[in-house]
Structure formats: structure tokens, C-alpha cells
Amino acid sequence: MEHQWFRALLYLRLGFILSLLARIGYCKHTSSSFSELGNHRYVTEEYFQKYDTLIDHVFQDFISDEVSHSSNKNQTFVPKLSILQRQLIGEGSHRRLTSSIRIEINPEALSKLYFHLCKSIIIERLPSGVFADPFELQHLTERGVFSDASVFGDTDLELPTVRANRSVVEAHMALDPSTKNVWDLNFEIPLHIRYPPLGNDGYTRVEFGSPDLLLYCNIERDSSYQSLIFSSTNDGVGSSFDAIVWDVPSGIVKHTKFVSVVTFISAVIGAFAILMACVFYSDVSVYNGSKES
Template sequence: MPTWRCIQLFIYFLAWASLICSPTSSSLADSISSPVHAKPFSPVNKFLMQSYYDRYINLHDLDFEKFMSQEVPYGSCDNLNFVLRLSDLKRTLIGEGSHRTVSTLIQLKTQPSKSFSELLSNSCKFMIIERLPSGVFADPFELQHLVQRGKFSDIAVFGDTNLELPSFLSNRSAVEIHLLVDPNILQEPTDINMELPLHARYQPLNGSGYSAIEFGAPDMVVRCSTKEKMENHNCFFKLEKDDANLYGAHIVWRIPSGIKAHAGLVSAVTFIAALLSTIAIVVASLYQPWCF
């Protein structure tokens, strides 16, 4: 019986080793990571951030602002005399600890245009881009569940989607959220509510035991398709927010982290516990019958 037991353990070990060594299939997080070779802006891409990562490797604010101001063709539908402006933006953090939700209330004010609804298709996409600060990430799998539940029409995470990396080893990421809206609604004052679940990465040690992570205001663009068959049938409208009322647009998340002064004590306790466990395993193995 001991021999048969050892053979079973050996078979289990081989199965475990084969799983570890075999190449893993690409995950959802990998599938939404963008390429790094540069290409011109293409309105055919479903996501604006996909076009950004076609040109840039990492997310930097200066590169992104340059991309949004120079690459996105906002004047592609000059025949539409339509201006979309932000009236109010209210942002709050919900929850405590390392798993929280960013709640955003967007209030729009518009300049009515008779030709707006006549020339556009039945729906437009309200696109919200959250540039996440370093040390915070969004779980792509969790966000896809929100799409399935009808919270968003589409959503994707771009940039560093490795959920296991600590803050000091990770790069920034961005979340692009799509909401379907009726063009007629955009001609009236409109409120849009959104909640985005986020998670904190492991933070470096410091003296206070907390790391302060600041969020900026999201970037918002409306993308509509025209009813006419044109070569470029996409119209982009930038959300102007120069005179908007911003309430908590720059929110701060205090993420728990280890206290540097306690690092030595924790290391000593961990070492002693590991040493005692090793000794206990060795002593216990001396009293077990050998396999062969």
C-alpha cells in the first residue's frame, strides 16, 4: 500500500508539472491590450484608446492630450452646428479600503440644432475615458459582467492589465466606457450617472501607512454615425468643460499600505514562523514510513 500511495503522488506531481510548464491561453485582459506599432488614427476602431495605443506604447498625460487634441477629427461634420457642453461634474468615492467605486454624475447642456437629429443615425455613443493613476487598476472580467447586466453598452481596459503587479512595478491603464444615447436627448439638458469599480495595487511602504492616489476628471467624447453614406460617416463631438461646475473632479483615494517602521518586526516574525514550520515538517517526516 505505501508503494501504491507513492506512485499516486508521483502521478499527481507529473500532472501538476505539465500544467505549470504548458503555455497558457491568452486571457481577456491580454486580448484587450493594444499593439505598440504606430498607425494613423482610424475612426473604424471601436475604442478611442485602441487608436491611442496604436501610436503610443504607454499612457502619458502629455501624449494623450496631444492625441485627443490633434488626432481625433472633431471637425469631421462641419455641417452640424452643434456644441455639447458640460454643465456639472460630480465625483465621489464609495466604499472603504482597497476596493472602491468611483461614482460620476455628468450633467450636459447643449445648443439645439435642427439638423442634428435629422442627419445622424438612431443612436450615438457617449464615450468616457478614465485615465487611472498609477497604483489603481480595473478588473476587465468584472467590467464585462457590468456590460452583460446592461450597465454599459461596451467597456474595455487598455494599458497595463496585469492585475498581480504591485504599484511600483506596474504602468498606468485606462478604462473606456461606452453608453448608447438617443441624439434627440443630447439636444436637451441630460444627466448621466456612472459607477466604476476599481481596485488598489499593493503599495510601497511609507511612514504614514497610507498612499494618496489622486484622480483627474474623465475625458468625454460623443461619437455619432450619419444617415448619409459617406466615406467618413462618423462625427466626433468633444465635450467642452471650460465653464462647467466641477465638484470633486479631483478626488483622492487614501490606500492602506504597510508602515516602513514595522517592516523589520514583520520580517522577523515571518522568518521565525517559517523556520518553526520547516522544523515541524522535518520532524514529522522522520516518523513516517518510507515509500521504498
């Protein structure tokens, strides 16, 4: 019996060690595949190491300045990025932002360059009051919807809008290099709403802007590979959709006093009911004890 217990313990330790080695190997493989993006796995990661909050014009300058050092210098390789459709679907406080994006490459560039590896980087700058759950994005990555995805900024899911900062979703999608000159990307990002501040008409309007799109490619030239990043913020993105608006129900300012009074009265009545129940229970217990004696 003792010998069997020792063997079981030994197998358990060996299994733990093998699992640990496998995770280390996977992490090295994953991080090495993003090594061309610099010292960071995500583009947005470097921004939030420099800045505490998301400011749109600062983020755009960061993309233009920080990413441009490895951007495209070949004029023939100028992809055209266009947003075909954007839609917010679902009901209530949990919805999904669906997007359909097309990436087109000049056929002349394809005839001169050999694409070894390409992927798209989609950066959604979420408006105030909206957040994405990192665990849901991880689940989508495990299902193969994204090759990688993460949330940056304020990831505290319990904070109300007035106390939370904005957040950013960065998702990576692998592209098939055998495709001729057009890539069509269709994906959705699950979103949730925070508790909005009080308003005058019972609703708070949340508006979504266009995402930032980057195309990252390893291109073979002169028996070597050259990494190119094309950023949509430099040349603009063609789009054919109206602004997406999410009308979120919120409290009304003029109802504040009435709600406060009703809440206070309810709390007093509840406390009094609990007190009476405790007194009644103690009297019943004393009466039953004296009756039994």
C-alpha cells in the same frame, strides 16, 4: 442505438455551426457600428498601439490631434459637457467610482440638424495603483449599463503598484436621439487597488482626475450622414466636485527590519516543526510495522 448516437452527434455539430455563425454576425454588427471611429473599435486602442505607457499630456495631445480629423466643424453644434458629481463609494480595496455627467446641446443646432445616432465616450485615466477588472466591465455591458467597455494599458491584475503601469477604461453609452437638448448620464465603474509601495505614515494617497468626454454623432445633412466627434479636452469640462482621494493602507518603511526578522524566525520555526513531524511520523510507522510482524 448506433443510429440515435449518430443523430445526436449530427444535431450537436449543427448547433455548434449555428452558434458560430451567430457570433460572427454579432461581431460584424458590433464592429460596423464603430466603423466611423476609424479602423479601431475604441479611441484608446489606437493610442496604445503607438505608445507603451499612459502619459497624461501625450494622451491629451493624441485626443486633440488624432480625433480632431473627424471633429465638429459646425460652430452651431458645440455641446456643453459638465460633470455634476463624482464619488468613490465602498470600503476596503474594492470600490466603485460613480459619476453623473450632463451633456447639453445648443437648441439652435437641434433645429438645423437631425441626429440619427449619438453616443457618449467616457475615458477614465486611472491613477497609478488602481485598476479595473475587464470581466466586471464585460458583465456591466451584458447588463446594458454600457453599450461597450474595455480596459487598456496594464491589465495584469496581480502586479503590485511598483511593477505595474497605468491603465485606461473606455466606456460607451448610447444616447436617445429623441431627447430634447440635455442628456444626463449616471454610471459607476468598479475599481480595485494594487499592493502599494512602502510609505512613511502607513497610507498611500491616490487621486483621481476628471475623465475625458467625447460625443459622437451621426448627423443627417443634405440627404447624407456626417460623423462628428466633440472632445472635451479641447474646450474643457465644467465640474462642481472636489478632487477624489483614495487613502490606501500600506506598509511603513521603518518597520521593514522588524517584519523581516519576525518573518525569518517564523519560517525557521515552521520548517523545524515540519521536519520534526516527518521524523516522528517515520518512527511511528517503523514501530507499527515491527509490532505487526
